[in-house]
Amino acid sequence: MWDAFAVGFMNQGLTPSIWVVVSLGVGTFLGANLIWATVISVIFAGIGFPLVWGILGGSMPRSGGEYIYNSRILHPIVGIAQSFGDAVIWLMWIYVLAPLAVDPGLTMTFQFVGWAGAANWLTDHTWSAFLVATLFNIIGFMFVVFGIRIFAKVQKVIMFFGIGGCAVIGVVLTVTSRASFMAKWDVWVTANGSADLVYHNFSNVVAKAAGVASIPTTWNWADTLGVMVAMSWLFAYAYSISFIAGEVKRPDKTIILSNLFAILVPAAFMLWIGLAMYHSIGFQFLSASGYADNNGIDAIGKLPWSTHFVGLAAVMAGGSAFGKVVSAIMGLSYVAFTMWWIALSYLAFPRILFAWGMDRMGPKWFTDINPRFASPVKNHILCFVLGEGLLALYFFKLNSTMQNITVTGMQITSVFAVTALAAVLFPYMKRSKGVWDSSPYKTWKFLGLPMVVWGGAINLIYLALLLYEFIFKKAAGAFTGGSTILFAAVWVLGVIWYFFWKQRSKSVGVDVSMTYGELPPE
Amino acid sequence: MIKLFFVTDIHGSSVCYRKFLNALPIYGVDVAVLLGDLTGKVLVPFVAKGNDAWECTLMGQHRDIGSKEELAEYKKVVENAGYYWVHQTREEFEETRSDPANIDALFKSLVFTRVQEWLDLADERLEGKPYQMYMCPGNDDWFVIDDMIDNAKLVHPCDKRIVQIDNHEMVTSSASNPTPWDTPREMNEEDLEKHLRGLVDQIKNQETAIYNFHVPPYGYSLDLCPKLDETLTMSAEEKIHAGSIGAKKLIEENQPLLGLFGHIHESRGAQKAGRTLLINPGSEYSEGILKGVIIMLDKKKVKDYVFTSG
Numbered sequence: 001m002w003d004a005f006a007v008g009f010m011n012q013g014l015t016p017s018i019w020v021v022v023s024l025g026v027g028t029f030l031g032a033n034l035i036w037a038t039v040i041s042v043i044f045a046g047i048g049f050p051l052v053w054g055i056l057g058g059s060m061p062r063s064g065g066e067y068i069y070n071s072r073i074l075h076p077i078v079g080i081a082q083s084f085g086d087a088v089i090w091l092m093w094i095y096v097l098a099p100l101a102v103d104p105g106l107t108m109t110f111q112f113v114g115w116a117g118a119a120n121w122l123t124d125h126t127w128s129a130f131l132v133a134t135l136f137n138i139i140g141f142m143f144v145v146f147g148i149r150i151f152a153k154v155q156k157v158i159m160f161f162g163i164g165g166c167a168v169i170g171v172v173l174t175v176t177s178r179a180s181f182m183a184k185w186d187v188w189v190t191a192n193g194s195a196d197l198v199y200h201n202f203s204n205v206v207a208k209a210a211g212v213a214s215i216p217t218t219w220n221w222a223d224t225l226g227v228m229v230a231m232s233w234l235f236a237y238a239y240s241i242s243f244i245a246g247e248v249k250r251p252d253k254t255i256i257l258s259n260l261f262a263i264l265v266p267a268a269f270m271l272w273i274g275l276a277m278y279h280s281i282g283f284q285f286l287s288a289s290g291y292a293d294n295n296g297i298d299a300i301g302k303l304p305w306s307t308h309f310v311g312l313a314a315v316m317a318g319g320s321a322f323g324k325v326v327s328a329i330m331g332l333s334y335v336a337f338t339m340w341w342i343a344l345s346y347l348a349f350p351r352i353l354f355a356w357g358m359d360r361m362g363p364k365w366f367t368d369i370n371p372r373f374a375s376p377v378k379n380h381i382l383c384f385v386l387g388e389g390l391l392a393l394y395f396f397k398l399n400s401t402m403q404n405i406t407v408t409g410m411q412i413t414s415v416f417a418v419t420a421l422a423a424v425l426f427p428y429m430k431r432s433k434g435v436w437d438s439s440p441y442k443t444w445k446f447l448g449l450p451m452v453v454w455g456g457a458i459n460l461i462y463l464a465l466l467l468y469e470f471i472f473k474k475a476a477g478a479f480t481g482g483s484t485i486l487f488a489a490v491w492v493l494g495v496i497w498y499f500f501w502k503q504r505s506k507s508v509g510v511d512v513s514m515t516y517g518e519l520p521p522e
Numbered sequence: 523m524i525k526l527f528f529v530t531d532i533h534g535s536s537v538c539y540r541k542f543l544n545a546l547p548i549y550g551v552d553v554a555v556l557l558g559d560l561t562g563k564v565l566v567p568f569v570a571k572g573n574d575a576w577e578c579t580l581m582g583q584h585r586d587i588g589s590k591e592e593l594a595e596y597k598k599v600v601e602n603a604g605y606y607w608v609h610q611t612r613e614e615f616e617e618t619r620s621d622p623a624n625i626d627a628l629f630k631s632l633v634f635t636r637v638q639e640w641l642d643l644a645d646e647r648l649e650g651k652p653y654q655m656y657m658c659p660g661n662d663d664w665f666v667i668d669d670m671i672d673n674a675k676l677v678h679p680c681d682k683r684i685v686q687i688d689n690h691e692m693v694t695s696s697a698s699n700p701t702p703w704d705t706p707r708e709m710n711e712e713d714l715e716k717h718l719r720g721l722v723d724q725i726k727n728q729e730t731a732i733y734n735f736h737v738p739p740y741g742y743s744l745d746l747c748p749k750l751d752e753t754l755t756m757s758a759e760e761k762i763h764a765g766s767i768g769a770k771k772l773i774e775e776n777q778p779l780l781g782l783f784g785h786i787h788e789s790r791g792a793q794k795a796g797r798t799l800l801i802n803p804g805s806e807y808s809e810g811i812l813k814g815v816i817i818m819l820d821k822k823k824v825k826d827y828v829f830t831s832g
Contacts, residue, residue, distance in 0.1 A: 149761075246788075358790070360828045367791055369743035374761045434832075438602060438810040508826040509523065509818045514549055519541040519812055519832030 001258055003152045004248045006159050007347070008238030008262030010340045015166045015310070015333040016100060017233040017266070018273055022286065022309040025230025027294030030212075030287040032227035033219035034274035041228050042267040044462035045235035049263060051455020052423040054256025057242045059426075059439035061251035064355020065242045065348060066419040071359070073422040073432045076516045077498050080361055083352055084494025085414035085487070090349040092407045094140070094342055094387035095394040098133035101338035104308065106132065109331030111305040112314045113324045130395040137387055140342030144350075145380040147373040148247060151347065158340050165333020166269060168326060169313045173276035176316040181280045188315050193302045199285065206288035209297040215288045229469045232408060234270055236416060238262035243348040252440040273309070281312055310334060345387065350379030359515040361501045409470050410487050417463050423456030434519075523825060524688045527551040529814040530736070530784025531660065531805035534562025534604035534633070539640050541812040541832055546653045549816055549830065553687050554653060555680070557784050558660020558696050558736055560640075560667060561633045562604035565625070568593065569615045576609075602810045606632040630664065637667055641674040648676040654687075656680040660736045660784065661698035661707040680734070684724050689821045690779065692732040693721045698785060699737055699766045702750055707736075715768025722772050730822055731778040733798075738783035739770035742793050744802035747786045773798055780817065780824055792827065799824050806831075 026032050056069040065086060071079025103123055110119035121128050143154050176184075182199040189197040197205055203215040216223075238259045241248075248254045277286050289307035292300050305311045314327035354376050357366025370377040427436050427450045436442060444451040505512045527549055532538040539556075546554050568576040568587070576587040578596065587593050600607045608628065610618065618624045641657075648655060657674075658681040659667045671679040678685065680694040697707045699714050709717060718735065725731045738745040745765030764786060773781055773795055781800040790804025790813060803815040812832045818825040 147761075358829050364792065368793065369746070369791055371741055371743045371746070371763070371793075374743070374746050434810060505826070505828065509525070510816070510826050510828040511549075512828065514816060514828060514830045514832075516831075519545050519548060 001249075001254050003155070004241050004244065004254050004258035005261050006152075006155050007244055007344070008241040008258050009265055010155060010159055010162070010337065011237040011240035011344050012234050012262060012266045013237070013337045013341055014162060014234070014266055014269060015169070015330075015336075016105070016338050016341075018166070018270060019104075019308055019310065019334065020233045021227065021230045021270070022277070022290050023293040025227040025290070026287050027290030027292075028230075029223035029226035030291060031216040031218070031220040031223035032287075033224045034227070034277070035271060036219070037224050037227045037231055038267055038270045038274060040225075041231045041235050041462075042263065044458060044465075045232075046260065046263045046267070048420070048455050048459030048462055049236065049238060050256050050259035051451055052420050052459050053239045053242055054259045055439070055441045055444075055452040055455065056419070056423060056426070057245040057255035058252040059435055059441060061245045061248070061255070062355065063244055063246035063351045064358075065352055066239070066415060066422075067352060067355050068245075069426075070418055070422050071516060072435060073426050073429050074418070075431075076359075076361075076512070077495060078418065080356070080498040081491045081494035082414050082418045083356070084497055085410060085490045087349055087352045088490050089407055089411050089415065090345045090352070091383070091386050091390055092410075094137060094345050094383075095390040096407055097338050097341040097345075098136045098140075098387075098391055099129065099394060101136045101335055101342070102129050102132045104306065104310075105331070105335040105338050108305055108308070108310060108314075109328055109335060112327035112331050114319075116304065126395050130391065133391055133395070134388065136339050136342055137384065137391060139339060140346055141380060141384045143343045144346035145373065145375060145377055147375045148244070151343070155340065155343075158336050162333050162336040162340070165329045165331075165336065166273075169310060169330045169333065170269065170272050170276055172313045172316050172326065172330070173273060173280050173309075176280045178280055178282060181312075181316055184315055184318065185312075189303065192304060194300070197299060197303075203284050203288040205299045206292050206297065209295070209299055210291055215284050215291070217284045219283070225465065226469050229408070229466050231270070232412070232466055234266045235263050236412075239415070239419075240344050240348060243351045277309060277312075280316065342387075346380055346383055349383040350376045353379045353382070360505050360510060360512050361498065409467075409483065410490075412463055412466055412470070414487065414491070417460065417467075420456045420459035420463060423452050423459070426450075426452050426456075431516075524552040524819050525550065526687065526817045526819055527554040527814055527830075528557070528782050528801070528803060528817065529555070529812060530557040530782075530803060531559050531787055532556070532604070532807045532812070533559050533662070533805070534606065534636060535602060535807040535810065536604075536636070536640075537602040537810045538604075538807050538812045540643070542814075543644060543647045545812065545814070545830070545832060546651070546655070551653065551816060553656070555656045555658075555692075555734065555782070557658050557694075557734065557782070559662035559784075560637060560657070560659055561663050562606060562636075563662070564603075564605040565629050565632065566600050566605050566607045567610045567615050567618070568596070568607055570609065570611050578607075580605075603808050606636065608632060630666075633664070634666060634670070637670055641670060641677055644677045645675045654678065656685065656692075656694075658694050658734070658736075659696045659707070661696065661701065661705045662703075663696070664706050682721065684721070687732065688819065690730050690732050690819060691725050691727065692734050693725060694734040695721060696736050699764075699768075701764075711767050714766055715771065718766075718768050718772055722776060722778075725776075725778075728776045728778050731776075731780075733769075733773060733778050733781045735766070735769050735781070735783055737769060737785045738765040738789070738802055739773050739781070739795070739800065740765035740767045741770055742795065742800060743791055744783055744789045744793060744800055745786050746789050748788070773800070779822075780819075782815075790829065792829075799827070801827065803829060 060068050062068045067079050067083035107119040107122050144151050186198045207214050293306045293308040310330050317323040317326040353366045356362040365378050368378050502512050568578050578585050655677050657671050657677045681696045684691050684693050700708050741763050745763050746761045747764045749762045777797050783802045787805040789802050792801045801815050804813045814830045817827045
């Protein structure tokens with residue numbers, strides 16, 4: 001249970017996800033209320049995700065992620081197409097997250113302790129950032145390739161440091177009064193040649209840079225619902241547990257409960273840090289600082305570090321030796337979570353390939369397990385090579401600031417929505433009747449409807465809300481022409497992949513439908 | 523080319539057994555091999571409370587059953603999971619429980635009855651059909667079951683002998699190395715190697731032979747299972763190899779064409795050992811899912827294989 005929870009919780013990314021919520025979320029939706037957004041997100045995500053992923057995982061406890069559920073419940077073509085999308089998504093996370101571990105992760109940590117040269121070395125040269133991101137990619141690879149035992153042990157240590165660092169941020173934000181923060185901020189900006197950014201003038205400067213009359217001083221519902229898109233980073237990703245569903249004890253209880261706790265714990269942190277930020281930083285200043293960090297406005301160019309929420313906590317911690325140690329711990333928390341995200345890509349991607357291989361939807365070597373490490377080493381190596389290639393592409397070709405949200409948009413449509421739909425249909429599909437009949441959740445009902453249907457429906461409402469914000473509101477950057485073509489191309493490739501392997505198997509006398517069909521017992 | 527369907531470790535699950543029989547025409551196989559373990563491990567007494575009400579303990583939970591319809595549902599769940607049920611009065615239940623010998627006798631009678639029902643069903647379904655079906659127990663199964671298979675009409679026994687499948691000699695063994703459960707067909711490694719060697723030495727052509735051993739060879743990915751602690755609780759994060767060193771030696775020495783194994787339910791997979799293709803189709807009998815593998819066998823090579831799940 002503990003390890004399964006850790007896999008789900010670590011994929012929620014705590015510190016960097018709160019950074020996304022504040023900088024990308026509040027920085028875009030300036031009138032967002034973090035407390036209401038958290039409460040609404042937790043109600044939807046806390047009911048929907050555990051019921052969907054817990055019940056599907058507990059009913060089909062195999063380590064291949066949602067491919068297993070969608071191919072068995074909906075159709076093998078849908079299963080492969082969306083799983084193809086998910087495999088690409090896990091690879092994309094490597095090139096999104098390894099650079100984030102470098103900047104702002106490592107750079108902020110160096111800046112906090114006064115190693116401006118080291119930070120500049122990372123930000124001023126593409127090659128240096130690429131090399132360090134590669135180092136993170138290698139570390140992520142090494143932690144997983146030698147088997148689940150080593151992975152689980154290291155994960156505990158990383159989680160301890162990650163949560164500890166985030167708790168330190170919470171404590172600093174909680175114990176600092178508004179007056180104390182204002183005084184420290186004013187001293188800090190003045191000392192760094194930016195006296196125009198003093199607390200009482202900061203929002204005006206940001207408003208001018210943003211081209212708006214003023215930064216909102218209070219919240220509104222439209223922006224509060226909008227920020228939930230960024231907040232999905234904190235609450236929608238515990239589904240990573242499904243990639244080890246076949247390797248946990250008592251999957252019927254473990255998967256559903258670890259999904260739930262992996263949502264509740266980040267929610268508790270978000271509420272704590274949200275309230276603490278409103279207490280010490282203030283609503284308007286927080287929105288302005290989020291905008292400034294997200295958009296990298298010129299006015300903050302002289303400051304030693306950006307105005308993200310960890311940076312603001314570092315200002316509160318102060319420049320003493322003790323303050324620097326505290327700030328470094330906070331920065332390393334960000335690094336720990338982003339680095340572990342990469343490791344989780346190495347947990348998921350090889351297992352997706354393994355599940356395809358078992359269904360003859362890929363070459364036979366997809367199913368090779370190294371007997372020494374009990375791990376699909378060849379798939380890990382493939383993941384590393386592809387991830388490294390994408391990293392090079394990111395640093396030397398793409399370098400788009402919206403790619404993280406592009407991946408989120410793709411994940412919501414291709415993975416979460418399809419799987420939620422499968423959950424709604426699970427009890428009623430002839431194709432999966434046998435699985436449902438032997439499911440331990442068959443008797444779980446509310447108002448006469450199976451709980452898995454409720455979970456899927458609630459999940460779909462939540463995802464529809466996020467998609468609405470993506471498509472029609474300020475988060476529309478996720479659905480640029482290029483990203484839409486990418487989504488479609490990945491699905492088409494998945495369908496081609498299915499028919500290629502189906503045909504290839506047929507040529508040697510194998511009907512792959514044997515691997516998906518339910519045999520009649522009578 | 524022949525199409526061989528191989529399934530293992532259904533542990534008393536009637537639904538899996540019925541699916542196995544139905545799979546033969548659906549998958550269009552020529553030869554089907556059902557390797558042990560054939561028998562289940564749990565007995566569920568339905569204790570009468572009067573007025574069409576019963577109680578039982580199922581999967582660690584006490585259940586009250588309020589109607590005949592509900593009872594029928596529970597019986598189905600019990601059978602599909604590979605368990606055995608019996609109707610008892612409170613007095614009968616207490617009497618059975620008071621003496622382990624009573625429990626053993628009752629359990630064995632239910633186990634043997636189900637195996638006989640299965641064999642009768644196969645005779646009924648295979649009558650006049652072109653499929654050849656082989657059946658062999660596993661280490662969990664009592665020796666009485668061998669006699670039952672030997673006496674079956676259309677199900678062919680294959681344990682401890684060489685049978686000819688098209689161009690291929692198939693040698694089968696139900697034995698295993700020691701397990702924490704002290705099951706009927708366990709041998710120490712030395713004896714097991716001798717036993718297996720005695721069998722494989724009878725093969726005329728190792729190049730086209732099929733080794734059909736219940737226990738997989740040690741040290742490959744097909745024998746990985748969770749480590750158990752002193753209380754037999756499984757570790758979630760530590761796996762160990764539980765296969766047979768003797769089986770490994772013989773496969774590596776003789777390099778047969780194909781090795782078919784079971785025993786370790788979690789380690790579904792395929793792996794090469796030199797020229798030998800090793801396969802363990804795994805088992806999810808308790809979920810009512812029939813795991814298997816279909817192998818396309820040419821005269822001298824394995825043309826292809828596909829794992830099935832139905």
